[in-house]
Amino acid sequence: MATKTHDVETLVKKEYEHGFFTDIESDTVAPGLNEDVIAFISRKKNEPDWLLEWRLKAYRHWLEMEEPRWAHVHYPPIDFQDISYYSAPKTKQDGPKSLDEVDPKLLETYEKLGIPLHEQKLLAGVAVDAVFDSVSVATTFKEKLADAGVIFCSFSEAVQEHPELVRQYLGSVVPAADNFYAALNSAVFTDGSFCYIPKNTRCPMELSTYFRINASKTGQFERTLIVADEGSYVSYLEGCTAPMRDENQLHAAVVELVALDNASIKYSTVQNWYPGDEEGKGGIYNFVTKRGDCRGVNSRISWTQVETGSAITWKYPSCLLKGDNSVGEFYSVAVTNNYQQADTGTKMIHIGKNTRSTIISKGISAGHAENAYRGLVRITAKAENARNYTQCDSLLMGDKCGAHTFPYIEAKNASAQVEHEATTSKIGDDQLFYCMQRGISEEDAVNMIVNGFCKEVFKELPMEFAVEAQKLLGVTLEGAVG
Amino acid sequence: MLNIKNLHVTVDDKEILKGLDLTVNAGEVHAIMGPNGSGKSTLANVLAGREGYTITKGSIDYEGKDLSGMAPEVRAREGIFLAFQYPVEIPGVNNIYMLKAAVNAKREYIGEPPLDAVEFLNLVKEKVKLVKLKEELLNRSVNEGFSGGEKKRNEIFQMAVLEPRLAILDETDSGLDIDALKIVAEGVNSLRNRDRAIILVTHYQRLLNYIVPDQVHVLFDGRIIKSGHRELALKLEEKGYDWVKSEAAA
Ligand SMILES: Nc1ncnc2c1ncn2[C@@H]1O[C@H](COP(=O)(O)OP(=O)(O)O)[C@@H](O)[C@H]1O
Ligand SMILES: [Mg+2]
Numbered sequence: 001m002a003t004k005t006h007d008v009e010t011l012v013k014k015e016y017e018h019g020f021f022t023d024i025e026s027d028t029v030a031p032g033l034n035e036d037v038i039a040f041i042s043r044k045k046n047e048p049d050w051l052l053e054w055r056l057k058a059y060r061h062w063l064e065m066e067e068p069r070w071a072h073v074h075y076p077p078i079d080f081q082d083i084s085y086y087s088a089p090k091t092k093q094d095g096p097k098s099l100d101e102v103d104p105k106l107l108e109t110y111e112k113l114g115i116p117l118h119e120q121k122l123l124a125g126v127a128v129d130a131v132f133d134s135v136s137v138a139t140t141f142k143e144k145l146a147d148a149g150v151i152f153c154s155f156s157e158a159v160q161e162h163p164e165l166v167r168q169y170l171g172s173v174v175p176a177a178d179n180f181y182a183a184l185n186s187a188v189f190t191d192g193s194f195c196y197i198p199k200n201t202r203c204p205m206e207l208s209t210y211f212r213i214n215a216s217k218t219g220q221f222e223r224t225l226i227v228a229d230e231g232s233y234v235s236y237l238e239g240c241t242a243p244m245r246d247e248n249q250l251h252a253a254v255v256e257l258v259a260l261d262n263a264s265i266k267y268s269t270v271q272n273w274y275p276g277d278e279e280g281k282g283g284i285y286n287f288v289t290k291r292g293d294c295r296g297v298n299s300r301i302s303w304t305q306v307e308t309g310s311a312i313t314w315k316y317p318s319c320l321l322k323g324d325n326s327v328g329e330f331y332s333v334a335v336t337n338n339y340q341q342a343d344t345g346t347k348m349i350h351i352g353k354n355t356r357s358t359i360i361s362k363g364i365s366a367g368h369a370e371n372a373y374r375g376l377v378r379i380t381a382k383a384e385n386a387r388n389y390t391q392c393d394s395l396l397m398g399d400k401c402g403a404h405t406f407p408y409i410e411a412k413n414a415s416a417q418v419e420h421e422a423t424t425s426k427i428g429d430d431q432l433f434y435c436m437q438r439g440i441s442e443e444d445a446v447n448m449i450v451n452g453f454c455k456e457v458f459k460e461l462p463m464e465f466a467v468e469a470q471k472l473l474g475v476t477l478e479g480a481v482g
Numbered sequence: 483m484l485n486i487k488n489l490h491v492t493v494d495d496k497e498i499l500k501g502l503d504l505t506v507n508a509g510e511v512h513a514i515m516g517p518n519g520s521g522k523s524t525l526a527n528v529l530a531g532r533e534g535y536t537i538t539k540g541s542i543d544y545e546g547k548d549l550s551g552m553a554p555e556v557r558a559r560e561g562i563f564l565a566f567q568y569p570v571e572i573p574g575v576n577n578i579y580m581l582k583a584a585v586n587a588k589r590e591y592i593g594e595p596p597l598d599a600v601e602f603l604n605l606v607k608e609k610v611k612l613v614k615l616k617e618e619l620l621n622r623s624v625n626e627g628f629s630g631g632e633k634k635r636n637e638i639f640q641m642a643v644l645e646p647r648l649a650i651l652d653e654t655d656s657g658l659d660i661d662a663l664k665i666v667a668e669g670v671n672s673l674r675n676r677d678r679a680i681i682l683v684t685h686y687q688r689l690l691n692y693i694v695p696d697q698v699h700v701l702f703d704g705r706i707i708k709s710g711h712r713e714l715a716l717k718l719e720e721k722g723y724d725w726v727k728s729e730a731a732a
Contacts, residue, residue, distance in 0.1 A: 429533070430570040434624075437530050437566075438584035438640065439558035439591070448583065452574025452623065 029086045035059065038187055041086045045156055045190075048163055051170075058176035058186030065180045074341065075285060075312055078250055085188045085221075141205065148204050150234075151196040155223050158194035165196055169227050173256035173293040173320070181252040181314075182289040185221045189254070192223035197232035197263075206462055208237040222253040228263035230296065235266040237465060251310075252287045261296030261323065266304070268461055270469050272476075273309035283311025283340075290317035294326035294355075302329040303346070304460040306469045308476040311340060316374065318347035321355035321383075328357040331457040333469075335476050336369030336401070345374035345406075350386035350416070359390040362454050365401035366477055372404040379416040387417045394424040395453050397446075397477065447474040483508045483545060483679050484529075484648060490539035491521075491528050491704075498524045500704035501540070506648070509676040513690055513715060514683045516701035517723050522683045523567055525701070526652045530564040531557050544648065558584075559591035561647030565637035565654050567683075572624040577636070578606055580624055581643055588644065609642040613669040631662040638669045649673070650681045655689040667692030687715035700726050 029037055038059055042052040067078070145152050151162060158166050176186040197203050228234050238255075251273070257265050273284040286309075292301035303317040319328030330346040348357035357377065365371040371394065379386045394403035405422050427449055435445035451458070451470050458466045484506040491499035498521045506512050516522055528535045529542065531554035542549040549557065572580070585605075586596040597605065610617060613635045625633050634654050641649055651670070655663055670693050674680065682693060690698070690712065698714040699706045700723070708714065708726045718726065 428570065431572050433530075433532055433554065434566065434570045434572070435580065435584075436553075436555040437532075437558055437564050438580070438644065439555050439587040440580070440583050441555050441587065444583060444587070448575050448580060449572060452572055455574035 029084055031084045032081045033059075033083070033085055033188065037085050041188060041190065044086065045159070047159055050167060051159065054171065054176060055187050058183050059188075061177035062180065062183035062187055065177075065183060067180050078285070080184070083220075083250065086190065144204055145207075148201055149198040150201065150203050150207075151194065152207055153194055155189070155192040155194050155225070158225075162194070162196070165227065166194065166225070169225055169256070169258055171256075173258060173291045174254050174289050179289060181287040182254050185223060185252045185254045185289070189221040189223040192225075192253070194224075195226040195234065195236065197226075197228045197234045199229045200231040201229075202232065203234040206235045206237055220251045222251070224253070224255040225258075226256070226265060226267070227258045228260065228265050228299075230261045230263060232260075233264045233266075235462065236268070237462065238267065238269040238271075249283075250285050250287070253289070255288070255290040255317075257290075257292035257301055259292065259294050259296060259299035259301050259323075259326075262298045263296060264300040264302075265292065266302045267292070267317075268465060269303075269305040269307075270461075270465060270472065271305065271307045271309050271313070272472060284309065285312045286310040286315065287312075288315040290315065291320065292318065292328070293320045294323050294328060294352075295320075296326070297323040297352070298325045299323045300327040300329075302327075302331070302460070304329075304331040304457065305333070305344075306454075306457070306461070306472070307332070307334040307342060307344060308472055310342075313340075313342040313344055315344045316346055318349070319357060320349050320351065321357065321386075322351045323355075324352040325354045326352055327355070329460075330357075330359045330361070331460045332360070333362045333364070333454045333457045333473075334371055334373075335364045335473060336366070336371045337476055338367040338369060340367075340369045342370070343372040343374060345372075345376075347376040348378070348388055350377075350379045350383040350388070353382075353384045353386075355383055355386050357386075357388045359388070359392070360456050361390075361392045362457055363392075363394045363403050364397070364450060364453070364473075364477070365394070365403050366397035368400045370402045370404070372406065374406040374408075376408040377410070377418055379411040379413050379418070381412040383413050383416070385415050386413065388419065390418075390420045392420070392422040393453070394422075395450065396424065396426045443474070446477060450474075450477060485543040486540070487543075488540035489525075489528070489537065489542065491524060492536045492538055493524065493534060497538070498704055499528070502701070502705055504699065504706060506679045506681060508647075508679055509674075510696040511674065511680045511682065511693060513695040513698045514681060514701050514706075515685065515687070515698065515715060515718060518685075520701045521704045522701055523652055524704075526564055526567075526650045526681075526683055529557075529648075529650055530554055530562060555587070556591075558644075559588045563641050563644055563646030563649045565634075565641060565649065565651040567652040567654075567656070569625050569628075569633040569637055571626045571628075573626055575624050577622055577624050578602075578620045581606075581640055584640075584644060605643060609639060612642050612672055613639045614665050615639050630657040631659070634658060634666060635662070635669075638666055638673075642669065642673060645673075645678075647677065648679050648681070650683065652683045653685060654682075655684055655686065663689065664692060687719045690715050702727060 029040060035056060038055050039052060042055055174182050177183050195207060226236060257267060259265050273286060294301050301319050305317065307313055317330060321328050328348050332344065334342045334344050336342045345361065346359055359375055361373050363371040363373055373392050375390060377388045377390065390407065392405055396403055403424055407420055409418055411418055431449050432442065432445050435448060436442060450473055458469060461469060486502060486504040489499050489502040490497060502525065514522055524535065531552060537550050582602050585602065589596055606620065615635050619628060619632060619636065625636060628636060637654060654666060658666060667689065682689065682695060694712060698710055698712065700708040702723065
């Protein structure tokens with residue numbers, strides 16, 4: 001190890017010779033992953049020693065682990081030594097100079113979603129110097145949050161400003177060695193979001209990463225930690241409904257939620273990364289570990305997700321229902337078109353007494369896409385009177401796509417009540433014709449029917465988000481029928 | 483308004499309509515009767531432009547336009563309305579939300595501004611009375627959990643809101659009890675006017691006690707084999723289809 005540490009020092013020193021602050025735009029490490037690179041990242045971020053140790057431990061576990069192959073997805077092997085694990089914020093010269101240089105298809109999508117021009121530039125990564133509304137909005141929001149005692153900042157900032165909180169909760173829900181991608185993330189994560197809601201506080205607004213879009217480009221190994229202290233409530237919106245221009249192919253994020261006694265967390269996601277072209281080329285691989293820990297009594301964690309993007313999605317937002325009377329919910333719409341593949345679902349682990357969970361999963365496949373739902377409901381021996389209700393519906397558009405359902409139920413307590421319902425339907429010609437006979441275009445009819453199918457999930461989304469999610473669904477499925 | 487000449491239609495390579503002629507003028511109500519499987523719904527579907535029906539011979543002229551190449555949604559916006567024999571359920575899609583989309587699609591097509599929420603609701607309130615549809619059904623999913631009679635009434639309600647030029651009612655009377663039948667008939671009668679033509683596809687002459695047609699046609703084996711007035715329907719009921727068959731053969 002000694003020589004390696006030395007390497008890092010020389011590396012850092014070398015950087016320093018070049019002028020650490022002035023030349024920041026050029027520091028990107030060469031592709032490859034080893035302990036030096038991890039130490040370099042940690043050093044760059046001015047992290048305390050314990051965090052570096054934590055990262056290294058994760059890395060050593062990761063080396064022993066194998067990439068999971070059980071999911072119903074197919075992709076060529078990923079060369080983890082061919083990825084650069086640290087890259088400073090992109091220079092202005094790197095991005096497109098104007099919207100003229102941006103993929104016209106992307107712009108067309110923005111237009112359909114009704115995104116204002118200046119935000120289009122932002123999303124497409126166009127270098128712009130003007131101050132955006134969203135940035136000033138973010139500042140006002142920050143003040144309001146501070147008044148309520150809510151901490152909402154980037155993960156890096158939290159490590160500097162609130163190290164005791166980060167240390168207490170980091171990895172307490174998703175242990176560093178939890179799974180292959182979580183371990184990788186734990187070793188090399190570069191940034192993300194941190195949120196802490198103090199006792200008996202209702203967060204005064206929906207928290208959204210959207211407002212930080214300009215402040216930090218969080219990159220491919222994102223880390224989110226949300227802690228709701230006793231009696232608090234927070235609603236958190238992840239992502240943004242427009243497809244982001246992104247050069248990173250592999251995304252492996254980790255999200256940890258902690259709800260203490262009587263606390264409630266609502267976490268909503270609209271994921272719309274680049275799915276690849278119609279032939280399935282390019283596109284993001286999205287391997288995410290999301291887990292919520294209902295640690296306290298009467299706590300509640302609710303996941304709502306609308307997944308329309310990425311070439312491959314591998315994602316199972318889960319709830320550990322430890323506190324007595326705690327409640328876990330999972331509402332999901334996963335849409336796959338063309339050659340997209342999605343293997344998503346949830347895990348509800350009932351540990352406390354009188355715990356309840358609800359799973360509503362809506363899978364939509366079109367084109368040649370494959371969509372799998374994988375759900376685990378585990379009732380442990382001590383979980384008296386646990387209840388689960390699972391409803392799992394698939395909608396097929398066309399006959400080249402597939403839907404698969406893999407429900408796993410383990411009940412070790414006889415008082416458990418577990419209900420599972422599953423349906424698969426094809427978008428009906430009858431339904432389409434009915435709408436069209438009333439004068440509605442085929443595209444609008446498909447939209448309407450699909451949105452109807454997803455209604456139970458959309459109603460869980462915050463209002464504006466729901467409206468955008470509907471539009472997004474329309475754009476994703478354009479031309480999928482007929 | 484509608485001029486069908488020597489229409490031949492195949493479904494899955496099977497000829498169903500075999501040289502059908504029919505002329506309907508504005509302001510008229512035509513009843514089309516015939517035994518099960520004679521091609522009544524096929525005719526209705528062909529007029530509405532449903533996929534899977536191939537016109538192999540003959541023509542359909544509607545308001546001076548050839549219908550054959552026209553997309554179903556365009557036909558609808560041009561004023562053709564089909565009240566379905568079996569209205570389909572669309573889970574999660576709000577009944578009047580769909581109707582509003584339909585109204586505004588048509589308005590856009592004819593160059594009128596869309597109705598806003600208030601204007602549309604006023605229109606709905608006015609029309610819903612015509613068929614005595616329970617208001618709670620308006621905000622349910624399209625036809626979901628509706629009784630058979632409610633589905634049929636919902637069709638006529640949609641017709642009232644969309645104000646078509648040519649309405650085709652495919653067995654709207656089947657499955658209705660006498661009270662529901664009267665309500666539907668009253669609704670249809672209130673929509674009769676000089677500019678609107680209505681084709682009533684029915685099995686039973688009972689409906690014609692309440693909606694008096696200008697002409698009655700007997701459709702048999704893909705052809706109209708006899709046309710007449712109100713009395714023809716009564717005679718049919720009395721003597722059965724065999725009577726027309728033998729008369730046509732003679
Ligand atoms: N989709 C279809 N495929 C094959 N045959 C069909 C189809 N639809 C209707 N038919 C046949 O066409 C004939 C006429 O049917 P239809 O128009 O529904 O009659 P009606 O409405 O007068 O009872 C029947 O013999 C029926 O079996
Ligand atoms: Mg029929």
